[in-house]
Amino acid sequence: MTRDFLLGEAVKPSVHSYLQSISETLDAIVPRTKRDSLKLEMARSNVREVKREFRRINERLNLLEEQVKVLEENRGG
Numbered sequence: 006m007t008r009d010f011l012l013g014e015a016v017k018p019s020v021h022s023y024l025q026s027i028s029e030t031l032d033a034i035v036p037r038t039k040r041d042s043l044k045l046e047m048a049r050s051n052v053r054e055v056k057r058e059f060r061r062i063n064e065r066l067n068l069l070e071e072q073v074k075v076l077e078e079n080r081g082g
Contacts (some may be wrong), residue, residue: 020059028052 018026019056031049 021056024052024056024059 007046028049033050034045036045
């Protein structure tokens with residue numbers, strides 16, 4: 006794994022991994038003011054919305070891939 010990283014051949018983390026990392030980072034931040042608390046809550050809310058939208062896009066992608074597969078089977082068969 007280290008060799009792959011050094012050679013630039015490491016597998017890129019998924020979007021879900023990035024979002025999880027962002028969520029964990031936000032949870033580790035301790036707000037010092039009410040304003041900071043509101044900013045953190047807004048950031049957490051935005052991450053939740055991005056996760057929801059990403060899930061919807063993935064579901065749509067899977068559906069479209071299945072449809073393409075069926076069309077290719079019908080075309081070839």
